[in-house]
Amino acid sequence: MLRYNTFGVVVTAEYFATIHTSDDLYALKETGATAEHALLIIGKGSNILFTEDFHGLVLHNRIEGIRMIEKTGDEVILETGSGVEWDSFVGYCVEHRYYGTENLSLIPGTAGAAAVQNIGAYGVEAADIILSVTGIDLHTGEKKSFTNKACRFGYRHSLFKTPALRSFFITSVRFRLSLQPRLNLSYPQLVRETEHVSHPDILDVREAVMRVRRSKLPDPEQTGNAGSFFKNPLVSKEKWETLLADYPDMPWHALPGDRFKIPAAWLIEQCGWKGKQTGPCATWHRQPLVIVNLGHATGKEILDFSRAIQKSVYERFAVFLEPEVLIL
Numbered sequence: 001m002l003r004y005n006t007f008g009v010v011v012t013a014e015y016f017a018t019i020h021t022s023d024d025l026y027a028l029k030e031t032g033a034t035a036e037h038a039l040l041i042i043g044k045g046s047n048i049l050f051t052e053d054f055h056g057l058v059l060h061n062r063i064e065g066i067r068m069i070e071k072t073g074d075e076v077i078l079e080t081g082s083g084v085e086w087d088s089f090v091g092y093c094v095e096h097r098y099y100g101t102e103n104l105s106l107i108p109g110t111a112g113a114a115a116v117q118n119i120g121a122y123g124v125e126a127a128d129i130i131l132s133v134t135g136i137d138l139h140t141g142e143k144k145s146f147t148n149k150a151c152r153f154g155y156r157h158s159l160f161k162t163p164a165l166r167s168f169f170i171t172s173v174r175f176r177l178s179l180q181p182r183l184n185l186s187y188p189q190l191v192r193e194t195e196h197v198s199h200p201d202i203l204d205v206r207e208a209v210m211r212v213r214r215s216k217l218p219d220p221e222q223t224g225n226a227g228s229f230f231k232n233p234l235v236s237k238e239k240w241e242t243l244l245a246d247y248p249d250m251p252w253h254a255l256p257g258d259r260f261k262i263p264a265a266w267l268i269e270q271c272g273w274k275g276k277q278t279g280p281c282a283t284w285h286r287q288p289l290v291i292v293n294l295g296h297a298t299g300k301e302i303l304d305f306s307r308a309i310q311k312s313v314y315e316r317f318a319v320f321l322e323p324e325v326l327i328l
Contacts, residue, residue, distance in 0.1 A: 005045035008224030043110030051299035082112025127153035224293030
């Protein structure tokens with residue numbers, strides 16, 4: 001399983017199967033394997049922390065393919081196999097001038113995982129462009145499709161992360177993208193990266209996002225990591241007012257419903273964790289939200305390191321950092 005988790009943790013799976021088509025899933029179900037064993041569906045393994053061997057059946061998603069479903073004067077609907085590498089899909093969209101994915105450039109993972117996690121960056125979330133999600137219930141064999149609304153997308157959340165859908169294997173995702181130039185340059189970092197261009201286009205935005213991400217984040221091919229380890233905490237108005245009174249320079253972002261998002265990276269850095277190392281584990285020196293495996297760290301060592309960060313932040317701010325990664 002070393003090749004199938006970007007943290008580079010050495011673990012094994014009791015059973016392992018690679019899925020290339022829906023027929024592979026139906027054939028596997030007929031053997032009884034999907035009913036007899038605990039199931040884990042993985043793509044690139046970029047959002048998982050294994051703390052022990054997996055005692056069950058791992059299904060590695062390799063369902064490929066991108067096809068056009070519909071094209072009008074203003075928009076296009078694309079359907080992509082859930083195992084398509086996400087950034088390859090973004091590159092395809094940018095090449096064809098399909099607007100909507102460019103701010104999500106260079107995020108690791110697959111198209112299916114993008115729907116499960118509702119990935120987001122620089123003012124855009126997958127939920128903004130997903131039309132529907134289709135897959136197969138591995139216990140019943142039933143094929144189901146979910147509209148965007150039925151997916152119950154939230155901040156780094158979807159219906160597919162709930163226990164009721166743990167046995168649901170996403171086979172394809174449909175995206176509604178614009179054919180008209182609609183660039184989102186609301187983030188100051190993107191404004192700075194494109195200010196030398198008089199009329200930035202979709203390729204300029206993609207390249208700007210990639211430059212920003214590469215300047216801040218480690219390459220998992222070189223340094224084991226799973227990207228952002230924690231979610232940015234959402235706090236009530238009362239809690240926000242208390243924090244702001246004590247820390248007037250604290251960054252924040254207002255959300256509907258009198259909730260406020262506080263950058264987890266800021267909280268972690270304030271507690272002195274930026275670039276801090278304990279054994280083979282550390283926070284990335286340019287982005288403390290990323291925990292890295294500097295050598296041969298075990299999943300348990302990485303988990304203990306993350307819990308030390310949680311404890312430190314909670315003791316100082318009374319804010320709990322919720323892991324974004326799936327911990328197994």
